[in-house]
Amino acid sequence: MNFFDKLYLIRKRVLNGRNGIFLLVTVLLCSLLLFCLSVYIIMDDYINDSILKSDKARSLHVTVSTDDFSKIDNIDHVVVNVPYKNTSYLSNSDESHRQYIKIIPLLEEVKIINGREIRNDNELICPDNFYPRSVYDEVDEDLFIKGTDVLERKYIVTNLNNLEEKKEFVVVGTYDNFKNFQEMNVCYMRRSVYELMQVDRWVTMSAYDADGNLIDEEYDSFKGNLVRVDNVLNKEEVKNKLIDLGYNVVEMEKTDVDQLKLYMNVPLFVGIIIVIVTINVLISYIKKKVFYQQKRIGLLKALGYSKKEIINLEVMENLLIVVGALLIVSGLYLGIFSYLQKKFFVLLLLEGFIVKIPIGVISIYYLLVLLGFGLLTKIIVNRLLNKEEIRILRGD
Numbered sequence: 001m002n003f004f005d006k007l008y009l010i011r012k013r014v015l016n017g018r019n020g021i022f023l024l025v026t027v028l029l030c031s032l033l034l035f036c037l038s039v040y041i042i043m044d045d046y047i048n049d050s051i052l053k054s055d056k057a058r059s060l061h062v063t064v065s066t067d068d069f070s071k072i073d074n075i076d077h078v079v080v081n082v083p084y085k086n087t088s089y090l091s092n093s094d095e096s097h098r099q100y101i102k103i104i105p106l107l108e109e110v111k112i113i114n115g116r117e118i119r120n121d122n123e124l125i126c127p128d129n130f131y132p133r134s135v136y137d138e139v140d141e142d143l144f145i146k147g148t149d150v151l152e153r154k155y156i157v158t159n160l161n162n163l164e165e166k167k168e169f170v171v172v173g174t175y176d177n178f179k180n181f182q183e184m185n186v187c188y189m190r191r192s193v194y195e196l197m198q199v200d201r202w203v204t205m206s207a208y209d210a211d212g213n214l215i216d217e218e219y220d221s222f223k224g225n226l227v228r229v230d231n232v233l234n235k236e237e238v239k240n241k242l243i244d245l246g247y248n249v250v251e252m253e254k255t256d257v258d259q260l261k262l263y264m265n266v267p268l269f270v271g272i273i274i275v276i277v278t279i280n281v282l283i284s285y286i287k288k289k290v291f292y293q294q295k296r297i298g299l300l301k302a303l304g305y306s307k308k309e310i311i312n313l314e315v316m317e318n319l320l321i322v323v324g325a326l327l328i329v330s331g332l333y334l335g336i337f338s339y340l341q342k343k344f345f346v347l348l349l350l351e352g353f354i355v356k357i358p359i360g361v362i363s364i365y366y367l368l369v370l371l372g373f374g375l376l377t378k379i380i381v382n383r384l385l386n387k388e389e390i391r392i393l394r395g396d
Contacts, residue, residue: 018289019321025285026325029278030369031332036271037365038333041358043264049178050353051255055108057232059252062242063224072227075241080107080228083195100134101126102186103157105194107228115151115173122167124187126150128174131184144184150174157189157197167197178354224248232257282373286318286380311381318377319370326366 051057061084062072072081082105106118106125113128126132130145145153153171169189177184229238232255242249337357345355 019317022285022289022318023321023325023328025281026322027328027332029274029281030325030329033271033274033278034329034333034362034365036267036274037361038358039267040264040271041361042355043260043267045356046353047257047260047264051257051260052232054232054253054255055228056253057255058228058230058235060227060229060235060239060242061224061250061252062227063248064246069225071245072225072242072247075238077229077231077234077238078227079230080226082107082191082226084224084226100185101132101155102183103189103194104186105191106188107191107226110175110188112173113176114148115171117173118188118190119172121190121193122169123172124155124169124189125173125175126153126171126187127177127184129177129184130174133185147174155187226252279372282376283380286376290314290377290380307382311378314381315374315377318373322370322373326369 059080062069069081072078103124110125112125115125118125128147128150130150131139131143132145133140133143150171151174155169155171156166157169158166171187175188177186227238227242229235235251235255239249239251334357341355348355
């Protein structure tokens with residue numbers, strides 16, 4: 001049987017009602033399984049590529065009545081121990097657009113992508129994908145600045161210890177903010193300059209009456225040190241040692257990695273159930289499909305077609321339907337992903353986490369689906385062809 005003969009026989013049957021149902025069932029089950037797989041991969045990336053490398057998640061705010069922070073340097077896993085200063089925000093620049101840039105001290109080495117590292121007191125390094133606006137406002141994609149376009153931009157920073165003093169800073173390098181989970185509007189300046197220009201961390205203390213009305217408000221400095229550990233997984237150990245030494249400790253960002261990993265089991269568990277259901281549904285459906293076609297299969301066998309040719313014919317028919325189903329699934333997936341990208345994922349992007357389509361994993365998944373469908377069809381048709389022609393024709 002040549003290729004055109006196979007194509008003619010398949011074309012006559014591929015669009016019948018039963019194959020239409022087969023197509024819809026395949027689209028539904030493959031979509032659900034792909035959704036579970038994607039959620040699991042995104043959560044895994046979020047934990048391993050963002051949370052575990054996050055500067056905030058690795059940081060602790062430490063206070064003590066004696067203001068003696070020297071013991072902290074002797075604790076294992078501590079990589080940063082500096083006075084905790086107020087964070088600086090810029091809302092002015094040399095451009096007509098309103099800027100909103102967060103300035104923090106450079107406490108650890110960051111990987112430079114374009115330009116160079118800081119060498120002078122009036123220099124900044126900013127994200128290679130730079131969004132100099134508030135990450136909580138409506139996102140305007142036209143305001144993103146990327147790569148070398150970030151370099152040489154100038155910004156004015158006010159000295160909070162002397163509000164009359166303003167200094168001009170120039171961007172000399174860009175860093176990969178996705179590696180340390182920093183927002184896309186965060187720039188670094190030299191630590192020694194930062195400490196001269198910033199005041200102690202301050203807090204607002206408010207008093208309210210029984211009806212919830214504000215009756216008094218005071219501002220007070222919030223002295224202490226910023227302590228950063230080498231890895232989020234070591235944060236709890238360092239925190240307990242600090243408490244044992246008499247320090248008061250507040251986590252900059254609470255992260256329960258074990259709890260997050262536990263949540264990852266949900267899509268994994270649902271995916272396993274879907275796989276089991278899918279295999280059972282497909283086996284049942286392919287068996288019924290072959291049963292309704294066994295007279296035609298018996299006729300082909302009686303006419304002299306080889307066992308291999310008949311099996312290949314049935315496999316090709318089912319794989320054509322599966323390929324069509326996967327194309328529909330891909331369209332649905334891309335449509336939903338694009339919608340979520342604009343509505344939700346862009347917010348994660350601004351905060352330093354990029355959600356990517358797992359193309360490699362999806363390709364392997366599609367390949368396994370095709371192999372699975374082909375193998376099931378081959379096994380079921382092979383069992384049918386082991387019968388005598390007369391039994392097949394009678395439908396026994």
